[in-house]
Amino acid sequence: MVFKNKLPVSYLLFTGRGRINRLTYWTVSLFIWTSFYILFNLLEYVAGYSSTWAIYPLLGWSLLATAIKRLHDSNKSGHWLWLILIPVAGPLALIFLLGFKKGSVLPNRYGVVPGSAPDYFKNPQVETIVNDVTQLNPVTVARVVIPASREELGSIIKDTSGAIAIGGGRFSMGGQTASPGCTHVDMRKLNRIIAFSAQDKTIKVEAGIRWCDIQQYVDPHNLSVKIMQTYANFTVGGSLSVNCHGRYIGLGALILSVRSLEVILADGQLVKTSATEKPELFFACVGCYNAVAVIAAVELELEENVAVKREFRKMKRSKYKDFFFEHVRDNKDVVFHNGDLYPPYYKNARAVSWMKTTEKPTVKTRLMPLSAAYPIERYFISAFSKSKFGKWRREYIIDPVLYLSKKIHWRNYEAGYDVAELEPASRAESTYVLQEYFIPVRHFDAFSDLMAEIFIRHNVNTLNVSVRHAAADSGSMMAWAREEVFAFVVWYKQYTNEVEKGKVGVWTRELINAAIGFNGAYYLPYQAHATKEQFHLAYPDAKKLFDLKAKLDPGFKFRNILWDTYYNAV
Numbered sequence: 001m002v003f004k005n006k007l008p009v010s011y012l013l014f015t016g017r018g019r020i021n022r023l024t025y026w027t028v029s030l031f032i033w034t035s036f037y038i039l040f041n042l043l044e045y046v047a048g049y050s051s052t053w054a055i056y057p058l059l060g061w062s063l064l065a066t067a068i069k070r071l072h073d074s075n076k077s078g079h080w081l082w083l084i085l086i087p088v089a090g091p092l093a094l095i096f097l098l099g100f101k102k103g104s105v106l107p108n109r110y111g112v113v114p115g116s117a118p119d120y121f122k123n124p125q126v127e128t129i130v131n132d133v134t135q136l137n138p139v140t141v142a143r144v145v146i147p148a149s150r151e152e153l154g155s156i157i158k159d160t161s162g163a164i165a166i167g168g169g170r171f172s173m174g175g176q177t178a179s180p181g182c183t184h185v186d187m188r189k190l191n192r193i194i195a196f197s198a199q200d201k202t203i204k205v206e207a208g209i210r211w212c213d214i215q216q217y218v219d220p221h222n223l224s225v226k227i228m229q230t231y232a233n234f235t236v237g238g239s240l241s242v243n244c245h246g247r248y249i250g251l252g253a254l255i256l257s258v259r260s261l262e263v264i265l266a267d268g269q270l271v272k273t274s275a276t277e278k279p280e281l282f283f284a285c286v287g288c289y290n291a292v293a294v295i296a297a298v299e300l301e302l303e304e305n306v307a308v309k310r311e312f313r314k315m316k317r318s319k320y321k322d323f324f325f326e327h328v329r330d331n332k333d334v335v336f337h338n339g340d341l342y343p344p345y346y347k348n349a350r351a352v353s354w355m356k357t358t359e360k361p362t363v364k365t366r367l368m369p370l371s372a373a374y375p376i377e378r379y380f381i382s383a384f385s386k387s388k389f390g391k392w393r394r395e396y397i398i399d400p401v402l403y404l405s406k407k408i409h410w411r412n413y414e415a416g417y418d419v420a421e422l423e424p425a426s427r428a429e430s431t432y433v434l435q436e437y438f439i440p441v442r443h444f445d446a447f448s449d450l451m452a453e454i455f456i457r458h459n460v461n462t463l464n465v466s467v468r469h470a471a472a473d474s475g476s477m478m479a480w481a482r483e484e485v486f487a488f489v490v491w492y493k494q495y496t497n498e499v500e501k502g503k504v505g506v507w508t509r510e511l512i513n514a515a516i517g518f519n520g521a522y523y524l525p526y527q528a529h530a531t532k533e534q535f536h537l538a539y540p541d542a543k544k545l546f547d548l549k550a551k552l553d554p555g556f557k558f559r560n561i562l563w564d565t566y567y568n569a570v
């Protein structure tokens with residue numbers, strides 16, 4: 001992939017590695033034959049007919065390389081080109097395979113689906129520093145293992161005597177995927193679809209699969225993931241372990257869409273669990289950061305993939321809660337909703353809803369086209385982050401322009417954003433980071449007043465506060481929504497030096513106190529700034545989880561920075 005990104009033309013024309021889709025194949029073929037025609041005539045004119053022989057090897061090689069990559073797209077090796085030797089039927093079959101056969105909708109042995117989001121963090125066997133997307137939390141581990149099957153995963157867990165930490169997409173931002181000196185298990189090769197029923201609207205997958213891969217698979221059946229985050233790069237296992245949420249109305253944490261799990265305990269035993277089968281284990285797995293078991297597979301509910309139309313209204317922040325309860329909360333036509341609170345003063349909000357519609361989508365593609373470059377998005381984000389004037393421009397110039405056009409997307413499209421669009425030019429001196437606070441709905445105004453005061457007093461460089469809504473959790477021991485809540489998703493920029501990290505810790509603990517004061521919680525996939533006391537006030541059932549961990553994982557095999565910090569620290 002790196003080679004492809006650096007040398008796209010060389011990749012397309014001269015290597016047989018990787019995959020290309022039908023459109024790329026036709027475009028490249030057209031390019032090859034046009035170039036051949038021009039070169040041929042040029043050479044013939046300048047140096048005579050015999051000189052044209054020089055370009056045939058080039059032609060042959062490039063045709064071969066593109067054909068091999070196209071065969072890979074449908075999981076076939078280059079040997080299928082020998083079909084050319086069978087008269088008539090062979091060439092006809094090849095024309096079909098190369099030009100018309102749709103590629104596999106999931107990653108196959110030759111690579112990921114062309115155009116799908118690349119994995120952020122490559123993990124070659126030799127790498128022993130595990131970091132996350134912010135680059136703030138490097139942890140040196142003893143080894144990295146990449147199981148390719150659930151059986152292999154079971155053996156690794158059973159046979160490893162020391163500490164184990166599990167990694168999915170590594171987008172959590174506080175060392176949740178590693179512990180010093182541990183064996184780090186990279187789950188991303190466990191990415192198969194195990195079972196699928198379009199009729200029952202369910203899918204069973206291995207836990208290392210990413211949402212974008214599931215979307216590719218279910219979209220042709222006009223189905224959609226029921227609950228996931230806004231971005232589609234995350235693994236299902238990582239999302240289950242944090243019990244993620246999206247912007248869906250009438251839903252909440254991911255646990256509400258989980259039928260059952262297959263998990264592996266610290267002794268290597270594989271156990272099936274659900275809300276009704278061994279429920280204690282189930283509620284100690286979803287939302288519980290690999291405290292007692294590794295999630296190997298999961299059965300999830302799916303939802304119909306409908307077209308959704310964007311509607312929005314800007315208002316004073318003080319009007320948002322009433323607006324939400326009157327127009328959004330019980331409105332069955334709203335699929336996604338969030339409110340953006342504008343920094344630096346947080347006085348205004350933009351409520352954005354995506355409503356079911358029968359109108360034709362304004363985008364041609366059913367899924368978000370995932371590419372590696374987002375220069376415009378990145379430029380705007382960087383501009384907002386530079387000054388108060390940048391934030392003013394966003395609220396009063398950029399956003400009004402961006403919201404001028406009519407937008408109608410498919411549900412899958414709107415749930416398919418690529419984290420790459422948020423990537424800063426460099427994370428060396430400063431980095432973008434997330435935090436999140438869950439507040440019972442009745443305290444929306446009081447908490448947002450306090451939050452704004454804390455941000456302004458500490459001069460926090462907030463890029464956005466996105467407000468979402470979630471119904472109460474069904475019982476995770478680490479439930480962040482013990483009742484109906486608003487989620488305040490805070491996206492901010494911080495410097496990476498130790499002094500600045502310390503300052504972030506100070507205002508974060510103030511915000512956590514504010515959340516706890518309203519019987520709320522803070523989100524755990526982010527930096528572990530909370531004191532042990534704050535942790536237990538925000539997650540009162542953690543003690544139950546710890547009791548179970550002591551029974552199921554007596555050797556404290558499953559570790560990460562979160563459990564190194566808070567486990568057994570009552």
Ligand SMILES: Cc1cc2nc3c(=O)[nH]c(=O)nc-3n(C[C@H](O)[C@H](O)[C@H](O)COP(=O)(O)OP(=O)(O)OC[C@H]3O[C@@H](n4cnc5c(N)ncnc54)[C@H](O)[C@@H]3O)c2cc1C
Binds near residue numbers: 169234295296
């Ligand atoms: C740009 C951005 C936007 C985000 N938006 C949202 C949002 O809208 N809503 C939301 O809820 N969250 C959001 N998050 C947070 C995100 O949901 C979590 O960080 C999530 O864990 C990412 O998944 P991952 O695959 O990267 O997990 P990782 O970071 O790799 O792992 C997270 C935790 O899960 C554990 N884990 C991973 N796989 C398994 C497994 N198979 N079995 C047991 N434990 C496992 C790890 O040990 C770790 O403790 C966002 C994060 C980013 C960076």
